[in-house]
Amino acid sequence: MRFVDEYRDAGKARVLAADIAARCEPGRRYTFMEVCGGHTHTIYKHGLEDHLPEQVALVHGPGCPVCVIPMGRVDDAMHIAAQPDVIMTSFGDMMRVPGGKGSFLDAKAAGADIRMVYSPLDALKIAKLNPGRRVVFMAIGFETTAPSTAMTVLRAAAEGVENFSVFCNHVLIIPAIKAILDSPDLRLDGFIGPGHVSAVIGCRPYEFIAREYGKPLVVAGFEPLDVLQSVHMLLGQLGEGRAEVGNQYGRVVPWEGNRTAMEVIGKVMRLRPYFEWRGLGFIAQSALSVADEYAAFDAERVFDLPGLRVADPKACQCGEVLKGVLKPWECKVFGTACTPETPIGTCMVSSEGACAAYYTFGRFSRERVREATRA
Amino acid sequence: MSSEPAVEGRAVGRAEGVERAVAESRAGVAPGGSSSGGREQQVLDRIARVRRRRAVVREERITLAHGAGGKATQTLIEAVFLEAFRNPVLAALEDGATLSLDCARAAFTTDSFVVSPLFFPGGDIGDLAVNGTVNDLAMCGARPAFLSAGFILEEGFPVADLRRIAASMAAAAGAAGVSIVAGDTKVVERGKADGCYVTTSGVGLLERQVSLSAAGARSGDAVIVSGPMGEHGAAIMLARGDFGIEAPIVSDTAPLHGLVAALLDALPGGVRSLRDATRGGVATVLNEVATASQVAVVVEEEALPVRAEVTGVCELLGIDPLYVACEGRFVAVVDGEHADRAVQVLRGQPGGAGAVRIGTVRDDPPGLVLLRTVFGGTRIVDLLVGDPLPRIC
Numbered sequence: 001m002r003f004v005d006e007y008r009d010a011g012k013a014r015v016l017a018a019d020i021a022a023r024c025e026p027g028r029r030y031t032f033m034e035v036c037g038g039h040t041h042t043i044y045k046h047g048l049e050d051h052l053p054e055q056v057a058l059v060h061g062p063g064c065p066v067c068v069i070p071m072g073r074v075d076d077a078m079h080i081a082a083q084p085d086v087i088m089t090s091f092g093d094m095m096r097v098p099g100g101k102g103s104f105l106d107a108k109a110a111g112a113d114i115r116m117v118y119s120p121l122d123a124l125k126i127a128k129l130n131p132g133r134r135v136v137f138m139a140i141g142f143e144t145t146a147p148s149t150a151m152t153v154l155r156a157a158a159e160g161v162e163n164f165s166v167f168c169n170h171v172l173i174i175p176a177i178k179a180i181l182d183s184p185d186l187r188l189d190g191f192i193g194p195g196h197v198s199a200v201i202g203c204r205p206y207e208f209i210a211r212e213y214g215k216p217l218v219v220a221g222f223e224p225l226d227v228l229q230s231v232h233m234l235l236g237q238l239g240e241g242r243a244e245v246g247n248q249y250g251r252v253v254p255w256e257g258n259r260t261a262m263e264v265i266g267k268v269m270r271l272r273p274y275f276e277w278r279g280l281g282f283i284a285q286s287a288l289s290v291a292d293e294y295a296a297f298d299a300e301r302v303f304d305l306p307g308l309r310v311a312d313p314k315a316c317q318c319g320e321v322l323k324g325v326l327k328p329w330e331c332k333v334f335g336t337a338c339t340p341e342t343p344i345g346t347c348m349v350s351s352e353g354a355c356a357a358y359y360t361f362g363r364f365s366r367e368r369v370r371e372a373t374r375a
Numbered sequence: 376m377s378s379e380p381a382v383e384g385r386a387v388g389r390a391e392g393v394e395r396a397v398a399e400s401r402a403g404v405a406p407g408g409s410s411s412g413g414r415e416q417q418v419l420d421r422i423a424r425v426r427r428r429r430a431v432v433r434e435e436r437i438t439l440a441h442g443a444g445g446k447a448t449q450t451l452i453e454a455v456f457l458e459a460f461r462n463p464v465l466a467a468l469e470d471g472a473t474l475s476l477d478c479a480r481a482a483f484t485t486d487s488f489v490v491s492p493l494f495f496p497g498g499d500i501g502d503l504a505v506n507g508t509v510n511d512l513a514m515c516g517a518r519p520a521f522l523s524a525g526f527i528l529e530e531g532f533p534v535a536d537l538r539r540i541a542a543s544m545a546a547a548a549g550a551a552g553v554s555i556v557a558g559d560t561k562v563v564e565r566g567k568a569d570g571c572y573v574t575t576s577g578v579g580l581l582e583r584q585v586s587l588s589a590a591g592a593r594s595g596d597a598v599i600v601s602g603p604m605g606e607h608g609a610a611i612m613l614a615r616g617d618f619g620i621e622a623p624i625v626s627d628t629a630p631l632h633g634l635v636a637a638l639l640d641a642l643p644g645g646v647r648s649l650r651d652a653t654r655g656g657v658a659t660v661l662n663e664v665a666t667a668s669q670v671a672v673v674v675e676e677e678a679l680p681v682r683a684e685v686t687g688v689c690e691l692l693g694i695d696p697l698y699v700a701c702e703g704r705f706v707a708v709v710d711g712e713h714a715d716r717a718v719q720v721l722r723g724q725p726g727g728a729g730a731v732r733i734g735t736v737r738d739d740p741p742g743l744v745l746l747r748t749v750f751g752g753t754r755i756v757d758l759l760v761g762d763p764l765p766r767i768c
Contacts (some may be wrong), residue, residue, distance in 0.1 A: 050752035
């Protein structure tokens with residue numbers, strides 16, 4: 001397939017892999033975090049780690065939208081969905097995320113009207129088709145999905161769709177990265193920066209990482225060669241003693257981002273003073289709510305919410321996994337109590353979650369696999 | 376059931392039917408017959424004649440009466456199903472079909488179909504229901520012979536759609552050389568079902584001495600798929616119109632018994648396992664083989680046959696074609712020494728032109744399906760937890 005196959009070429013990968021190995025200083029270990037769950041998925045789906053030398057380790061960051069939703073917010077959403085006149089709409093990824101009282105799938109089986117949509121505009125369409133019902137969109141995601149939620153609110157306002165509202169759980173990537181950088185138990189050599197988020201916010205917001213923390217960051221695309229090349233670029237910077245923001249994904253990400261998208265977010269949404277992240281705790285100014293001007297479309301104001309904080313299950317170590325302190329398989333319940341069928345933690349839910357990706361794609365001994373796949 | 380011969384199937388309007396009934400009854404009056412007892416007998420004869428006439432469903436939509444087991448049910452069965460599937464065993468309309476089997480061993484299977492939408496590019500629930508059961512029998516190494524068909528209809532379902540489904544079932548049965556010899560119809564209230572569900576069961580004759588089992592794979596065996604993957608699932612996805620994507624993809628629904636017969640004849644004793652790759656796609660079948668045989672299945676991503684349109688749609692939707700359903704493709708595990716011959720034989724058969732070897736069976740690590748990616752890495756191909764696409768068959 002054009003524009004995809006060329007980014008999956010094994011020959012080019014081998015050339016790049018050899019160069020990556022050459023750039024590694026003997027005896028030195030390198031740990032890079034891919035912030036975005038999309039990268040985690042790519043790394044496992046294409047078996048990218050087979051091209052990396054033992055010295056280079058990738059740890060999986062917090063950039064998986066459903067993985068960072070705290071249980072209390074899921075319970076709030078289920079409370080809204082339980083109102084008899086409500087149609088709750090959600091992306092498919094969200095359906096299996098466990099709250100304190102089960103998941104959307106459980107609520108749906110128990111009679112709640114919860115529908116999967118592919119875009120917030122689909123939710124708005126459902127609202128127009130069901131004027132007698134209140135339709136709520138469960139908005140999740142980073143700056144990548146926030147513009148489409150904001151656009152939908154603008155359209156609902158313009159068209160006067162009064163039975164539509166948004167349960168806003170949009171979060172911001174920069175405070176999350178900062179929380180990770182400030183975490184004392186973490187040693188990273190650099191970041192593979194999120195591609196789609198950066199298409200919206202641009203590269204400039206990452207500059208403090210290089211300037212204040214002395215760590216390089218390379219914004220990367222989502223094909224396997226993109227990720228491999230960004231590792232190559234990070235090693236290049238480290239080898240020359242530089243720490244800068246690089247852009248491997250120039251074909252999609254402009255340095256200044258997407259001004260229009262940022263303006264739409266700015267118009268419809270406001271920064272929350274603080275927001276709880278699953279596993280990471282409360283982070284200041286790390287999430288968005290619906291602005292006062294659009295209060296009529298804010299599910300948090302349309303409905304009375306319990307707003308209870310639900311502690312993560314004791315056994316769950318999603319926080320450590322999200323910060324990259326633990327590899328998925330190092331978690332106490334990984335693969336035994338917590339599996340994709342019965343997830344305890346959110347990292348096991350989405351295909352972008354580090355644990356689910358590792359469990360689904362990478363659950364094997366490299367040694368034995370090398371033996372089995374020898375041609 | 377009456378012994379009335381098949382009449383050209385044609386919808387008859389009420390008025391026209393009544394006129395004809397009157398005309399025929401008049402024609403049946405013997406000239407000169409006039410005694411009062413004789414007249415009553417004539418009327419009774421006339422009623423009897425009318426009742427013997429070919430049943431006609433006059434309603435445009437299914438009503439609860441069609442499921443009540445009385446006259447309307449009988450009319451529906453005779454006018455729609457018997458009309459489409461006509462054969463002597465079914466025509467007897469006994470409580471069960473009496474079958475004569477020419478061999479001592481038979482395969483027996485059942486499958487229900489709830490696909491949405493009912494009609495899609497390349498097929499409909501009717502041919503899907505026939506081919507699905509025909510293929511399950513074929514995967515046992517059997518020659519499909521007899522099917523039953525059970526229908527659950529929603530009140531209000533258009534009779535025209537039911538006729539269309541019955542017609543495509545009849546065509547699919549004809550193409551597969553099977554007879555539909557038993558059936559059942561139920562009607563549920565509006566809102567309690569989604570239009571039409573079909574269940575087919577089937578009996579197939581085991582004429583060859585074969586032992587096919589997912590547990591039969593051994594190290595060194597070759598894994599073959601009979602054609603491009605994922606076309607049925609992709610066609611259904613697009614037919615639902617949820618995505619606003621258009622692509623020329625049609626369902627691959629087809630009977631597979633011919634391909635299977637050719638393969639079994641060409642490799643006596645060399646075929647270990649056959650499975651059609653329906654729900655869960657090829658990946659799910661490979662996992663069944665790896666688990667049941669306690670072997671590793673190593674698949675080459677480069678060899679996987681997927682049409683460019685299907686790859687494109689799957690990329691857009693973030694779905695892996697390995698998990699997308701086919702309704703006319705199977706996965707064969709064959710003796711590695713005869714793999715080339717197997718592929719060659721399949722390619723020479725109708726419906727087998729796209730057959731290709733996709734992988735190899737190894738001893739270790741047992742129970743895992745491994746994929747060597749085009750990119751040069753390795754990953755597991757696991758079972759999916761939930762179905763990304765419910766109700767594709």
